[in-house]
Amino acid sequence: xxxxxxxxxxxxxxxxxxxxxxxxxxxxxxxxxxxxxxxxxxxxxxxxxxxxxxxxxxxxxxxxxxxxxxxxxxxxxxxxxxxxxxxxxxxxxxxxxxxxxxxxxxxxxxxxxxxxxxxxxxxxxxxxxxxxxxxxxxxxxxxxxxxxxxxxxxxxxxxxxxxxxxxxxxxxxxxxxxxxxxxxxxxxxxxxxxxxxxxxxxxxxxxxxxxxxxxxxxxxxxxxxxxxxxxxxxx
Numbered sequence: 046x047x048x049x050x051x052x053x054x055x056x057x058x059x060x061x062x063x064x065x066x067x068x069x070x071x072x073x074x075x076x077x078x079x080x081x082x083x084x085x086x087x088x089x090x091x092x093x094x095x096x097x098x099x100x101x102x103x104x105x106x107x108x109x110x111x112x113x114x115x116x117x118x119x120x121x122x123x124x125x126x127x128x129x130x131x132x133x134x135x136x137x138x139x140x141x142x143x144x145x146x147x148x149x150x151x152x153x154x155x156x157x158x159x160x161x162x163x164x165x166x167x168x169x170x171x172x173x174x175x176x177x178x179x180x181x182x183x184x185x186x187x188x189x190x191x192x193x194x195x196x197x198x199x200x201x202x203x204x205x206x207x208x209x210x211x212x213x214x215x216x217x218x219x220x221x222x223x224x225x226x227x228x229x230x231x232x233x234x235x236x237x238x239x240x241x242x243x244x245x246x247x248x249x250x251x252x253x254x255x256x257x258x259x260x261x262x263x264x265x266x267x268x269x270x271x272x273x274x275x276x277x278x279x280x
Contacts, residue, residue: 047230048204050074050195052111053162053181054084055101056255059271060210060234062169065177066272067232068208072198073166073181075112075159079105086114086158088255092133093243096251099126103158112159112183123151130257137242139264143172147257159183169256173268192218196225206230237270239263 049068053075054061065071079085087100102117130147134140150168155161163181170177182198189197195217199207206228209217213231222229236252240262244250260267 046070046202046204047206047208048072048199048202049208050182050198051210052077052080052085053159053166054088055086055158055162056088056099056165056169056257057084058088058253059236059256059259060232060253061166062173062175062256063234063271064208064210064232065166065170066173066175066268068177070202070204071177071179072202073159073163073179075163075181076110076183078108079103079111079114079158081105085111085162089253090130090133090255091241091243091251091258096254097129097133099129099255101158101161110183111162112157112181114158116155116158116161118154123154127151130261134242134257134261137261138240139267140261142264143260146172169260172260173256173271175268191216192221196221196227199227200225208232237273239270 047068048070049064050072051061051064051074053073086103087098089096090099100122102120102122104115104117127148146168150164153164155164180202185201187194187197187201195207204227207222208230209232211232211234219229238250239259241250241258242262259271263270
């Protein structure tokens with residue numbers, strides 16, 4: 046069995062879902078330290094000028110874990126996010142197909158950022174048709190840290206292969222996987238080039254945006270494009 050493990054992110058980029066679709070089990074690493082100003086409470090969408098952030102406000106206090114960080118509702122960020130998506134994508138080919146799903150998503154409230162992030166991942170999995178089972182580390186008691194913890198998770202779920210991100214070489218002790226008898230694979234992913242509503246010239250394509258960008262622009266073809274099974278000609 047092939048397993049992938051990753052922190053829950055807010056409306057993640059395409060590579061996140063490529064990894065999910067490439068494994069047999071995906072585990073949310075939701076009880077590690079929250080990283081401010083990264084991808085755990087924000088992501089990017091396309092607009093007429095280039096791109097903009099969708100950020101979820103939090104009341105983070107160092108060194109809280111992701112599943113401990115409270116969401117702030119002092120400002121109505123959910124309404125603002127929905128309005129931004131409507132302004133940026135209302136004329137995109139796939140927007141009407143998924144608009145109601147997005148409205149329903151923002152009709153919910155979450156106490157912590159991990160709950161919101163996992164809900165956003167579940168939404169995008171549904172729209173893409175990805176059915177990979179998911180777990181979260183906070184539901185268990187894994188005692189190690191760093192590479193040792195990854196190996197412990199693999200062993201617990203009886204995975205013989207760990208699918209790491211392309212940058213895994215920078216933070217993992219590869220030799221420990223060898224000693225544990227667990228195969229180590231590194232994700233090979235390059236963001237596909239697809240039609241973007243605001244793109245006027247070939248060089249105007251912006252890669253690695255939230256998966257919402259691909260879905261709103263390409264609709265039902267999004268999964269095939271993501272997995273490079275439906276090459277498309279960009280005009």
